[in-house]
Amino acid sequence: MTKRDFILGAAAVGAAATIPFNASAMSKIKVNGLDKAVDDAGNYILPDLPYAYNALEPYIDEQTMKLHHDKHHLGYVKGLNNATQQIKQAIESNDFSLIKHWERELAFHGGGHFLHTIFWNVMGPKQGSRSRELESYINKSFGSFDSFVKLYTAAANSVEGSGWGMLSYEPAADKLIVMQGEKQGNLTQWIQIPVLPVDVWEHAYYLKYQNRRSDYVEAFLKVVNWEYVSEQFDKTLSLYK
Ligand code: MN3
Numbered sequence: 001m002t003k004r005d006f007i008l009g010a011a012a013v014g015a016a017a018t019i020p021f022n023a024s025a026m027s028k029i030k031v032n033g034l035d036k037a038v039d040d041a042g043n044y045i046l047p048d049l050p051y052a053y054n055a056l057e058p059y060i061d062e063q064t065m066k067l068h069h070d071k072h073h074l075g076y077v078k079g080l081n082n083a084t085q086q087i088k089q090a091i092e093s094n095d096f097s098l099i100k101h102w103e104r105e106l107a108f109h110g111g112g113h114f115l116h117t118i119f120w121n122v123m124g125p126k127q128g129s130r131s132r133e134l135e136s137y138i139n140k141s142f143g144s145f146d147s148f149v150k151l152y153t154a155a156a157n158s159v160e161g162s163g164w165g166m167l168s169y170e171p172a173a174d175k176l177i178v179m180q181g182e183k184q185g186n187l188t189q190w191i192q193i194p195v196l197p198v199d200v201w202e203h204a205y206y207l208k209y210q211n212r213r214s215d216y217v218e219a220f221l222k223v224v225n226w227e228y229v230s231e232q233f234d235k236t237l238s239l240y241k
Pocket of ligand 1: 068072116199201203204
């Protein structure tokens, strides 16, 4: 048996028994660290923080970062892998009786995993500066950087319950928008691409800021790595243009 015959044979057996799925054949989108959120076998994984736990002090404290990344984010990774597995099993067994539950889990934990991955990356000990491109999109979308900050802060501060404030790219009108996301993604426009998400779940700030979410959002804006955000924004635009 040649190697080719073996591969073809294995593929035929595999196709009969399971869903054809080969994540390693997919090229990963290298924007906002999302390529590090999945391994070559297609399993979701917890990416390392791109800096030390205490690198954002005094604005975001070490203990919060440790719990938030190692416990909360890991929980979403596990939940997403489980939901993915359960949905695969539902297809294989042709039993969709619990599909509503697993689709909700897929949305919740998927939103959590991807948004946290972006969230870690858009912060950093160095802030750098905004590219001319990002600056011009901010100006044409909101009037000025100051107006953007006011809108972004007001939106993030008034998310009801747990969720996210979000600067996103809206490709249809080729502009930036600010949105709220309740929990891990309610209130979205599906076409939007996150550019700068801020986590406003209490677990993101309660140890240091207690109920003062607005102080935390102000602190978050001090640790945004604008150079990184600008680079990723350019990559996002290049996917659409
Ligand atoms: Mn969180």
